[in-house]
Structures are given as structure tokens and as C-alpha cells.
Amino acid sequence: MMLKAEKIEFVKKLSAELKGYKTVGILSLESVPDSLVQKAKNKMKPEVRFLVMRRSLVLRILEGEPRFAKLAPYASGNFAILISNKEPSEINAVIAANKMKLLAKPNQVSPSDINIESGETAIAPGQAVTDLKTAGIDVKIEKGKVVISKSKVLVKKGEKISTAVSKALKMLDIKPFEAGTKLRAVVQGDLLFSDKVLAIDLAFIRGEVASNFTHANALATQIGFVTKYNADSFIRKAYLSALGLGLEAEIYEPGITDKLIAKAVREAISLNGMVKTEEPKKEAPSESK
Numbered sequence: 001m002m003l004k005a006e007k008i009e010f011v012k013k014l015s016a017e018l019k020g021y022k023t024v025g026i027l028s029l030e031s032v033p034d035s036l037v038q039k040a041k042n043k044m045k046p047e048v049r050f051l052v053m054r055r056s057l058v059l060r061i062l063e064g065e066p067r068f069a070k071l072a073p074y075a076s077g078n079f080a081i082l083i084s085n086k087e088p089s090e091i092n093a094v095i096a097a098n099k100m101k102l103l104a105k106p107n108q109v110s111p112s113d114i115n116i117e118s119g120e121t122a123i124a125p126g127q128a129v130t131d132l133k134t135a136g137i138d139v140k141i142e143k144g145k146v147v148i149s150k151s152k153v154l155v156k157k158g159e160k161i162s163t164a165v166s167k168a169l170k171m172l173d174i175k176p177f178e179a180g181t182k183l184r185a186v187v188q189g190d191l192l193f194s195d196k197v198l199a200i201d202l203a204f205i206r207g208e209v210a211s212n213f214t215h216a217n218a219l220a221t222q223i224g225f226v227t228k229y230n231a232d233s234f235i236r237k238a239y240l241s242a243l244g245l246g247l248e249a250e251i252y253e254p255g256i257t258d259k260l261i262a263k264a265v266r267e268a269i270s271l272n273g274m275v276k277t278e279e280p281k282k283e284a285p286s287e288s289k
Contacts, residue, residue, distance in 0.1 A: 007057065010057065011057060011060045011061055011064070014051070014057075014061050015061050015064050015065060017083075018061065018065070018068065018081075018083060019065065021083040021084060021085055022084070022085045022086075022188060022189075023082075023083070023084045023085065023086060023087070023088055023091065023186055023187070023188045024068060024071065024081065024082070024083050024186070024187050024188075025071070025081070025082040025088070025091070025183050025184070025185060025186035025187065025193075026071050026074040026075055026079050026080075026081065026082070026183070026184045026185050026186075027050060027079060027080045027081070027082045027095070027181055027182070027183055027184070028077070028078070028079055028181065028182045028183070028184050029052075029078040029079055029080055029181060030077050030078050030079075031179055032078075032179050032180065032181055033100065033102075033179060035100075036098065036099075036100045036179060036180065036181065037050070037080075037181065039098060040094075040095065040098045040181050043094065043098065044084075044091070044094055044095075047084055047085070047086050048082060048083070048084040048086065048091055048094075049082070049083050049084065050080040050081070050082055051080060051081040051082075051083065052080045052081075053081075055075060055076070058075050058081060059072055059075060061081075062075060067187055067189070067190055068187060070185075070187055070192045071185055071187055071192075074184040074185045079184070082183070082186070087188075088183075088186040088188055088193045088198060089198065089205075091183065091186070092183050092186075092198040092199075095180075095181050095182065095183055096180070096182075096199075098180055098181055099178050099179065099180035100178070100179050100180065101175035101177070101178055102175055102177040102178065102179050103166070103169065103170050103174075103175050103177070104161045104165070104166045104169050104170075104174075104175075104176050104177060105161070105166055106161060106162065106163040106166050107160055107161065108160070108161050108166075108177070109158060109159070109160055109161075110155045110156065110157055110158065110159050110160075110161055110176060111157065111176065111177060111178075112157045112176065113153050113155070113156055113157050114153070114154045114155040114161075114169070114174065114176050115151065115152070115153055115154070116137055116148060116151060116152050116153075116154045116172070116174075117148065117151050118147075118148050118149060118150050118151045119147065119148060120142075120145050120146075120147050120148075121139075121145070121146045121147065121148060121172065123146040123171055123172070124146070125141050125144065125145075125146055128146060128171055129141065129146060131164070131167055131168060131171065132146070132148075132168050132171065134164045134168075135154070135162075135164045135165045135167065135168035135169075136152075136154060136164075136165070137152075137154065137168060138150055138152070154168075154169075155176075161176075182195065183195060183198055186198065213229075217229050217230055221233060221234075243255070243256065243259075247259060247260065247263065
């Protein structure tokens with residue numbers, strides 16, 4: 001156990017260390033296996049560090065610095081302090097991908113429909129057949145193998161998982177639950193990023209930026225507001241308008257003369273096609289008297 005003087009020194013030292021990092025956050029470790037936490041640490045070091053300590057010490061560190069104080073409400077339950085110089089979105093992408101499938105326990109609420117597919121299993125005949133049937137699964141023995149007769153939804157989303165069902169799912173190696181570390185909130189500079197903001201991935205951001213840019217550029221072009229992004233279209237439009245006016249008014253200027261000549265040629269050819277030339281009538285030969 002740390003003495004009071006040691007706690008004060010520890011808080012001062014860690015507070016100074018945190019100030020040297022661009023990104024500081026609270027990482028939830030609720031219901032996360034130690035093996036998964038260790039996997040996340042190994043995957044992200046040395047760019048990202050996890051610090052686990054007593055909540056009372058964490059609160060002293062966070063509340064002692066105005067920009068970190070925003071994280072204090074998120075420091076509850078089982079958690080760790082995360083420190084890094086990487087961008088929050090990059091860190092969250094790695095953490096979000098660090099997940100593990102877990103077996104069901106009795107009385108847990110199913111996060112989604114749990115489906116049982118028909119077909120052969122790797123389960124040996126015996127007591128297992130009785131256990132599967134007790135869980136409501138239709139099974140039979142074929143050629144010495146346990147076979148599920150038909151597919152079905154064994155547990156619907158939101159329903160509690162019974163002891164018999166959890167036992168059957170374990171035998172079938174079906175893991176309906178997922179565990180993973182999760183960033184509750186991150187501070188970068190003076191900005192606080194909540195878990196909802198962090199959940200917005202880069203692909204979504206790029207799509208939104210592209211869509212908004214397209215609409216903004218279309219509006220600017222419509223109202224005649226020139227920017228570096230639509231200047232070329234305005235120049236093309238002005239050129240085509242000037243060219244059209246020059247042709248209509250028959251202004252002999254470079255760039256128009258050739259087109260006026262071509263226009264005149266086309267009109268001449270068209271006019272020539274409209275004129276019908278009559279062949280001279282041939283006189284009938286006179287009859288000799």
C-alpha cells in the first residue's frame with residue numbers, strides 16, 4: 001500500500017507524463033478477458049500504452065488538469081487510461097477490431113437470434129444426444145454420428161439463455177457473445193471525443209465529406225460564386241456563350257471565322273440540294289412527208 005507522500009509523488013509524476021501525450025482516453029475493460037486485454041496491449045505498443053490503477057488516483061490525475069477533467073465522468077467500473085500520440089480514429093479502429101467470441105452462460109440475454117443449422121456434428125453419441133434434445137434441438141443418430149435434423153432459431157434476440165441451451169451451445173461450439181475493449185472517451189487538445197463520435201469510421205467521414213463537397217460545389221456554381229473548384233466550369237461556360245454569340249452575330253474573330261466558313265459551306269450545300277435543275281426538253285423528230 002502506498003503512503004500518502006508516495007501517492008502525491010505518483011500523481012505528480014503521472015500527471016506530467018500525460019501532458020506529454022497528444023491523446024489521452026478512458027478504455028473500458030468491463031467483461032473483457034485478461035487475454036484479450038494483453039492481446040490489445042501487444043498489438044498497439046509502443047505507440048499506445050494502457051495504464052491501470054486505482055480510480056481514486058486516476059481522478060486526482062484527471063481533475064488536476066483542466067483538459068483531462070473532461071474524462072473524469074468516464075472513469076468508472078473497470079477501465080484503463082490510454083495514452084498515445086496517434087489520432088483517436090486510428091486508435092479506435094484497432095481497438096474496435098480487437099474482439100473475441102465467447103460462449104453463452106445461463107441467464108444471459110441473447111444479443112441476436114441464435115440459429116442452429118441442420119447437418120452432421122462432431123459430437124459423439126451418448127448423453128450428448130439427451131442434452132441436445134433437452135435444449136430443444138432435433139437430433140438423430142446416423143452412421144454413428146449425431147446429426148441435427150432441421151435448422152431452427154434456438155433462442156430469439158432478447159430472450160434469456162437457459163442452462164440446458166448454454167450447455168448445448170457449448171457442445172456445438174457456438175459462441176453468440178462478443179467481448180472487446182472499447183474507448184469510452186478520448187481527449188485530444190481541448191476536444192473531447194465520445195464513443196459515439198469515435199464510432200464514425202474513416203470511410204463514413206470520407207463519404208460524408210465527398211457528398212457535402214459535391215452539394216456545396218453545385219450550389220456555388222448555380223449562384224455564380226467562383227471558387228478554385230468550379231472556376232474551370234465557369235470559363236468553359238463563358239467560352240461557349242461567347243462562341244455562340246459570335247456565330248449568331250457573325251463576328252469574324254479568330255476561333256469563329258473557321259466555324260462561320262464551315263456554316264456557310266453547309267448552308268450552301270443544303271441550298272444546292274433544294275434547287276432542282278430541269279433538263280432541256282428534247283424535240284420530237286419531225287415526220288417526213
